[in-house]
Amino acid sequence: MTRAENAPRKNVRKGNAPADEKFVRAECPRTVAEAPGFCLFFFFPRFSFFPGFRFSPFPFSQFFVFIRFDPESVNALKDIFTILAKDPRCEGRLGRVRTFRGEFDTPMFMPVGTKASVKALDPFDLKNLGAKIILSNTYHLMLRPGEELVRDLGGLHRFMGWDDPILTDSGGFQIFSLKDSTKIGEEGATFRSCYDGTSFSFSPERAIEVQNALGSDIMMCLDECLAYPAGRSEAEASAERTLRWAERSYEVWDENGPQILFGIAQGGFHHDLREKSARDIGSVGFPGHAAGGLALGEPKEMMLEAIEASFEGLPPDKPRYLMGLGTPLDILDGIRLGADMFDCVLPTRNARNGQFFTRRGKLNIANARHGTADLPPEEGCGCHTCRNFSRAYLRHLFRQREPLFMRLATIHNLHFYLTLVENARTALQNGDFLCYYSEFGDAYGRGET
Numbered sequence: 110m111t112r113a114e115n116a117p118r119k120n121v122r123k124g125n126a127p128a129d130e131k132f133v134r135a136e137c138p139r140t141v142a143e144a145p146g147f148c149l150f151f152f153f154p155r156f157s158f159f160p161g162f163r164f165s166p167f168p169f170s171q172f173f174v175f176i177r178f179d180p181e182s183v184n185a186l187k188d189i190f191t192i193l194a195k196d197p198r199c200e201g202r203l204g205r206v207r208t209f210r211g212e213f214d215t216p217m218f219m220p221v222g223t224k225a226s227v228k229a230l231d232p233f234d235l236k237n238l239g240a241k242i243i244l245s246n247t248y249h250l251m252l253r254p255g256e257e258l259v260r261d262l263g264g265l266h267r268f269m270g271w272d273d274p275i276l277t278d279s280g281g282f283q284i285f286s287l288k289d290s291t292k293i294g295e296e297g298a299t300f301r302s303c304y305d306g307t308s309f310s311f312s313p314e315r316a317i318e319v320q321n322a323l324g325s326d327i328m329m330c331l332d333e334c335l336a337y338p339a340g341r342s343e344a345e346a347s348a349e350r351t352l353r354w355a356e357r358s359y360e361v362w363d364e365n366g367p368q369i370l371f372g373i374a375q376g377g378f379h380h381d382l383r384e385k386s387a388r389d390i391g392s393v394g395f396p397g398h399a400a401g402g403l404a405l406g407e408p409k410e411m412m413l414e415a416i417e418a419s420f421e422g423l424p425p426d427k428p429r430y431l432m433g434l435g436t437p438l439d440i441l442d443g444i445r446l447g448a449d450m451f452d453c454v455l456p457t458r459n460a461r462n463g464q465f466f467t468r469r470g471k472l473n474i475a476n477a478r479h480g481t482a483d484l485p486p487e488e489g490c491g492c493h494t495c496r497n498f499s500r501a502y503l504r505h506l507f508r509q510r511e512p513l514f515m516r517l518a519t520i521h522n523l524h525f526y527l528t529l530v531e532n533a534r535t536a537l538q539n540g541d542f543l544c545y546y547s548e549f550g551d552a553y554g555r556g557e558t
């Protein structure tokens with residue numbers, strides 16, 4: 110693993126299983142096949158007498174088992190990012206992120222499945238849409254149904270029937286947005302459950318513990334999320350606490366296990382604080398980083414400056430995740446500035462409210478002029494919804510509150526977002542991202558179709 114020189118030394122933790130034992134416990138056979146040095150015989154039944162050695166009734170498999178536990182192969186999972194191409198005229202880059210359950214190309218959009226469900230869709234829909242990684246939420250799953258139940262039922266992937274990568278947000282954003290019931294101290298935060306008012310305490314260590322139980326592929330550190338606007342001294346103190354919490358998270362992270370940990374840079378909307386926070390978080394040694402505290406209602410220019418400041422401080426050779434962004438234009442701006450990963454509730458939430466994203470702007474299906482339109486929501490779109498259903502039918506479903514509407518609208522909107530980043534990857538590969546950026550912006554800016 111590549112680690113910054115000033116990264117703190119990790120303590121030797123009691124009770125840590127060796128790396129190979131972690132792999133013995135891992136349940137996803139596909140991951141076994143994809144990790145470096147793994148054998149092709151992964152689907153044969155195997156069993157373990159003691160950590161580090163596994164035996165198979167098939168002699169060839171035994172040979173490969175020794176290759177599988179090469180420590181260098183295990184550590185290679187920490188070096189998770191490869192830049193495949195850089196656009197010569199902006200900061201955009203085409204990359205590839207490797208996780209324990211497979212890899213995905215970047216820039217990538219992650220559909221949001223807060224409560225272990227991307228609302229209105231099941232994993233088969235998501236696979237058909239081409240989603241490669243989804244996002245879920247530690248805070249909500251800790252409260253309902255509880256991380257222990259998820260762990261006991263085989264982990265989050267098995268629980269929700271999704272075997273590709275999952276990123277779990279730490280829950281910091283949710284906790285800090287419950288201002289009235291949250292108390293923040295150096296140790297962590299205490300808050301009341303949004304479900305039944307029960308009091309909980311949460312800390313950086315607890316956030317990792319819950320995400321360990323969930324078994325997500327990419328975990329996020331607990332960070333302190335500032336509200337907008339915030340004063341300079343408040344932003345400075347918050348960024349420093351976020352750094353201390355990041356270091357504590359790093360200490361309890363099992364870097365030889367299958368789960369990746371991302372640090373989160375904060376710093377409010379002060380350029381120097383943003384850059385310093387990013388530099389500090391970037392020096393801890395995480396395999397990837399995020400910029401948090403964005404898209405909170407600040408002017409767009411302010412948001413873009415904060416992204417630039419964050420990226421000036423973060424290591425350029427590791428993946429950069431812009432949390433909570435955003436509109437299609439926000440995402441293209443983020444890509445132009447060098448971001449690799451995105452998540453946002455807009456495509457799924459707006460779908461349920463009757464709004465379709467199209468290349469020529471947003472379409473509100475409730476509009477009376479769609480009542481007799483024998484047209485797809487977006488002409489030329491290849492999604493399941495546009496290939497099979499008219500605006501008139503979709504408007505009827507929406508007005509009658511038919512559950513089918515949510516599914517069909519969500520399919521189109523996620524197809525739109527996933528195609529947006531797929532086209533961006535193609536443009537980055539060809540070195541003409543700025544052409545794509547301006548052509549998309551011109552067409553999308555025309556307003557409602």
Ligand SMILES: [Zn+2]
Nearest residue numbers: 490492495521
């Ligand atoms: Zn469509």
